Amino acid sequence: MLVFLRRRIISGALPLLAVVLGVFFLARLTGDPANLYLPLSATPEMRAEFAARNGFDQPVAVQFLDYLSQIVRLDFGESLRTAQPAAQAVLQAFPATLQLAGATMAIAVTAAVVVGSLAAYRPNSLADRFAGLLSSASASVPDFWFAIMGVLVFAVTLNWLPTSGTDGMGAWVLPIATLLIRPFGVLVQVVRGSMVSALSAPYTRVARSKGADEKRVIFVHALRNAAAPALTVAGDLAVGLVNGAVVVETIFGWPGIGKLMIDSILQRDFAVLQAAVLLTAVTIFALNILIDACYALLDARVRQGVAT
Amino acid sequence: MNALRESIHRTRPTDPAAMEVDGLSVDIRTPEGVAHAVRDVSFTVRSGRTLALLGESGCGKSMTALAIAGLLDPVADVVGGRIRLNGADLLALGASERRRLAGPELAIVFQDALTALNPVFTVGAQLGEPFRIHEGLSRRAARDRAVELMERVGIPEARSRAGAYPHQFSGGMRQRLLIAMAVALRPSVLLADEPTTALDVTVQAQIMELLRDLRTERDMALVLITHDLAVAAEHADDVAVMYAGAIVETGPIGEVFAAPRHPYTRGLLSSVPGGGRPGEPLRFIPGSPPDLRAVPSGCAFRSRCHLARERCASHRPELSGDERGRTVACHYWKEATDA
Ligand code: SF4
Numbered sequence: 001m002l003v004f005l006r007r008r009i010i011s012g013a014l015p016l017l018a019v020v021l022g023v024f025f026l027a028r029l030t031g032d033p034a035n036l037y038l039p040l041s042a043t044p045e046m047r048a049e050f051a052a053r054n055g056f057d058q059p060v061a062v063q064f065l066d067y068l069s070q071i072v073r074l075d076f077g078e079s080l081r082t083a084q085p086a087a088q089a090v091l092q093a094f095p096a097t098l099q100l101a102g103a104t105m106a107i108a109v110t111a112a113v114v115v116g117s118l119a120a121y122r123p124n125s126l127a128d129r130f131a132g133l134l135s136s137a138s139a140s141v142p143d144f145w146f147a148i149m150g151v152l153v154f155a156v157t158l159n160w161l162p163t164s165g166t167d168g169m170g171a172w173v174l175p176i177a178t179l180l181i182r183p184f185g186v187l188v189q190v191v192r193g194s195m196v197s198a199l200s201a202p203y204t205r206v207a208r209s210k211g212a213d214e215k216r217v218i219f220v221h222a223l224r225n226a227a228a229p230a231l232t233v234a235g236d237l238a239v240g241l242v243n244g245a246v247v248v249e250t251i252f253g254w255p256g257i258g259k260l261m262i263d264s265i266l267q268r269d270f271a272v273l274q275a276a277v278l279l280t281a282v283t284i285f286a287l288n289i290l291i292d293a294c295y296a297l298l299d300a301r302v303r304q305g306v307a308t
Numbered sequence: 309m310n311a312l313r314e315s316i317h318r319t320r321p322t323d324p325a326a327m328e329v330d331g332l333s334v335d336i337r338t339p340e341g342v343a344h345a346v347r348d349v350s351f352t353v354r355s356g357r358t359l360a361l362l363g364e365s366g367c368g369k370s371m372t373a374l375a376i377a378g379l380l381d382p383v384a385d386v387v388g389g390r391i392r393l394n395g396a397d398l399l400a401l402g403a404s405e406r407r408r409l410a411g412p413e414l415a416i417v418f419q420d421a422l423t424a425l426n427p428v429f430t431v432g433a434q435l436g437e438p439f440r441i442h443e444g445l446s447r448r449a450a451r452d453r454a455v456e457l458m459e460r461v462g463i464p465e466a467r468s469r470a471g472a473y474p475h476q477f478s479g480g481m482r483q484r485l486l487i488a489m490a491v492a493l494r495p496s497v498l499l500a501d502e503p504t505t506a507l508d509v510t511v512q513a514q515i516m517e518l519l520r521d522l523r524t525e526r527d528m529a530l531v532l533i534t535h536d537l538a539v540a541a542e543h544a545d546d547v548a549v550m551y552a553g554a555i556v557e558t559g560p561i562g563e564v565f566a567a568p569r570h571p572y573t574r575g576l577l578s579s580v581p582g583g584g585r586p587g588e589p590l591r592f593i594p595g596s597p598p599d600l601r602a603v604p605s606g607c608a609f610r611s612r613c614h615l616a617r618e619r620c621a622s623h624r625p626e627l628s629g630d631e632r633g634r635t636v637a638c639h640y641w642k643e644a645t646d647a
Contacts, residue, residue, distance in 0.1 A: 122382070202418060203426040205379050210438050210489070211410035224428050299428050300473040 008292050012285050019281040020071070023274055024064055032056075033080055033268035054080070071278070077271030081264075086271040090257065090279050097249070097256030101241045104176050108183040109234055116191025116230075117218055123196055131188060139185025143244065147178040147251045164253030175252045179244065183237040190233045194226035201225070228298050235291035239284045325352045325392075326529035327376075327414075327497045332389035334368070334375045336600075343600040345371045345384065347553040350627070353497060353529035358520070360544035360561060361533045362576075366597065368553035369533045373499045377416045378406045394496055411438045415490035419502035421482035425474035431458075431485050432470030438492040457488040461518060480511035487518060494526050501533045516543050537577065541565055546633065549573050552597045552608040555627060559634035569636040571613045607638070615640045 033054070034047050042050075051057040055066060070077065076086040119131035151174065155163040161170045198204065199222045207221040246258035253259070257276050264272040296302045334346035346368045353359045361369045374380050376391055378398065391398040393413055398406065418424040426434060435457050436450030445453065451470060458466035461484040474482060483503060490498060500519060504512040520543060523530045534540055540547055540561065547561040549570065557570040568574045575593035595612035598604055607625050610616040619639050629635030 202420060202423040206418060206424045206486075206489075207426070207437075208379055208407075209377055209410055209416045211407045211412075211441050212437070213404070213407060216441075221426055225426070300430075301427065301475055 004296055005289065005293060008289050012288060016281055016285055020068075020274075020278060021064075023277040024067060025060070027265075027270045027273050028060065033270070036268055037080060067274070076275040076278075079264075079272045080269045081267050081272075086275040089260065089272050090275045093255060093257045093260040093276075094279060096254060097242065097245050097258060100172075100175055100179065100248075100254060100256060101238065101245060103172070104179040104241060105183070105234065105238050107176065108180050108187055108237070109230075112184055112187030112191050113223070113230070116188045117195050117223065119188070119192045120195030120199055121214075121218060128192075131192065135185040135188035135192075137185070138181045139189065141181055141185075143178050143182060144247055144251065146181055147174065147248060150174045150177060151251070164251075171252075175248050175254055178248050178251075179241055183234075183241065186237060187230065187234060191226060191230050194229045195222055198222035198225040224298065228295055228302075231291060231294055231298070235287060238287055242280055242283060242287075324354070326355045326394065328352045328390075328392040329372075329376065330390045330392070332372065332375060332391065333387045334371050334380065334384055335387045336371075336384045338383070338601065341601045344603055345553050345600055346375060347603070349389070349550070349553075349555055351548045351555065351558060352633075353531055355496065355527045355529050356524060357545045358523060358530040358532055358543060360540035360547045361531060361550060362535070362537070362540050362547050363550035364535055364576075364597070367550040368600075369535075369550050370501050371553075372550075373416060373501050373531065373533050377414060377499060378410070379416070408442075411442050411495065412493040413495055414497050414499070415493070415495040416499040416501065417483075417487050417490045417503050419505045421479065421486045421506070422474065424486055425482060427474055430471050430473055431477070434474075435470075435485065435489050435492065438489065442493055453492070457492055458485070461485070461488040461522075463488075479507055480515065483507060483511075483515050484518065487515070487522070491522050491526060491528070495528060497529045497531065498523070499531045499533065502535070503532075504539065505536075512539070519543070537565075549576070552603065553600055554608060555637070556609065557636045558627070559629075560632070563634060569634075569641040570609075570638050571615055571641075572609050575612075615643060 033056070034042070034050050038046055038050055048057065055063055058066070067077075074087070076090075078084065079086055079089055082089070115131050115135070119125075119128040122128060151163050154161045154174065161173050162168070165171050195218075199218070201222075203225075204217055204222055207217050212221065245254075245256055246262060248254065249256045249258035250262055257280060261273060261276045261280075263269070264276065328350075329352070330350050332346055332349045333344070336343045336345050349368070349372055351359065351361075361372065363369045371380070371384065374384075375386050376398070380386070386399060389399065393409065396409070398409070398414075401409075425431065432451045432454045433447075435454035436445070436447070439445040439450040439453045440447070455466045455470050458470060463469055463481060463484060469477075474485070477485065483506075487500075487503070498519075503519065504515050507515060516539065519530060519532075522528065532540065532544055544561045546559065547564050548555050548558045549564070549572065550556070551572045557564060557568065557573045564573065565577060568577055572593070579593060593612055598608055598611065604610065604621075606619075606621040606623055607613070607616070610620040613620070615638075617640075623639065625637045625639050627635045627637045
């Protein structure tokens, strides 16, 4: 197991470096911060002074090396906008995103396992067809459209839910529903598919021959086999969720890392943007390792590198 | 002396029946219509004896076993018959009552042990499961029992191997594990569906020997479902020959194989080298079994039978025979044996 994890960590570190590089250079393509932070009437001397203070006068390559040596020391620079350490800004925003994504994934996985398993238990039954319709509809609804409709109907017209913010339980409903809808649809289909094959596998019949009741057959014998493919997809969806938070957080004014990223791009706040992207990348990287570890725990054949 | 007494014991057909199957019929719903996969099948198995359910693939022998074990797919229904197991009528029981018997009274061994064992659980956990389900043992206690079982069926280093997964065992060892799991709760009846088909010949012999030892040691009735005449001849006491979903001939295996009565049994026996009478040329039965969605009236074998005549098309031959368990379903079997 430890060998397995070490292999995964080493092979994942390289993409991480690529992300750091990419963000650094792309951020600098968005424009000169001096245009935003200095008055239009700023003299060339003022501009030069601003650039020197923030290190923008150095060649980009030198800036990058400086940046690298800083982050190795866990120094992520300061926000141009607030003069607050960038790391602090990012860490303040991050929990809001994590809570949103975590709650969404927990609900999506639980609901999808139940609905997908029930659908798979009797293929082509009424329940199965209903689940199929529900899941393909929800997997194909565009989330921004759903979010806007949700705000219009429940917040503006009915006035049941707030349009934005994080106050009270009600504020969670629309953001979670928006984020939930696609992962739920996709997961139901994945769970159903792998459960159908697990439930028709000979070992399921053997489990019944030992006197296992249907609950045990479905949720122990079959689900444990169906879990691996579902987990892979759930992992990808979770990664997508951390990314997709940008849209939802912007629409609902959720003070998470997505909103922070958008704001810092608009403000040319390079240090914050870089820190936010780096943290997101590290999170996704950690998530992938976690998924692989779960995968290996679930199936001895993966752990031992046996071809299946 | 002991061996003699045992052989007398084993050939006494008046032993109490462990299981009586009476008029069992199974239909399968297919897109092209209903297939009558098992038609009015009756047989009796006795403790400590082995009955071979013999037939070609597709003759309904596996379906019969699944119906008895209550493991039919949702598209297949038992449409008639009774299965008496130690006094209870299985088909009259509810699902949870049947589950209670699955393991302690009735068990089944399938042919492909790799897919029959769950790939994501250790074999120790799987072998211990019957004890957890039926006796409510703790995980640890169940595992101890699993190790005992593994030792009994000849898995070397059972204690450490209990933590291994199915793919880490050879085919023969997996089959042993499957058998161990089936006999865990000392069932009175064990159904073995082609238990050695996937194995090579030497391993095959070891597995059959293990099954026979367990049967004798635990006084089980063993139903050996097979298409293999040699396996049946060597390991069964009695035989029931199936054709197109129905039993065409039954009896003590030595007698049936020495002097088959039904034209199908005769054809089957003479289609294997050494199976026919000495000097008789090897021959195959021409034609193929009927479509089970449209079984012809009368005798299902008649399109392939050289003795067939009018009565065979209009009247279905019933199984009938002597009190010694020798029965045959053919109007003209006497002529066949005279010929
Ligand atoms: S009943 Fe007629 S057709 Fe059937 S096996 Fe006997 S002789 Fe042949």
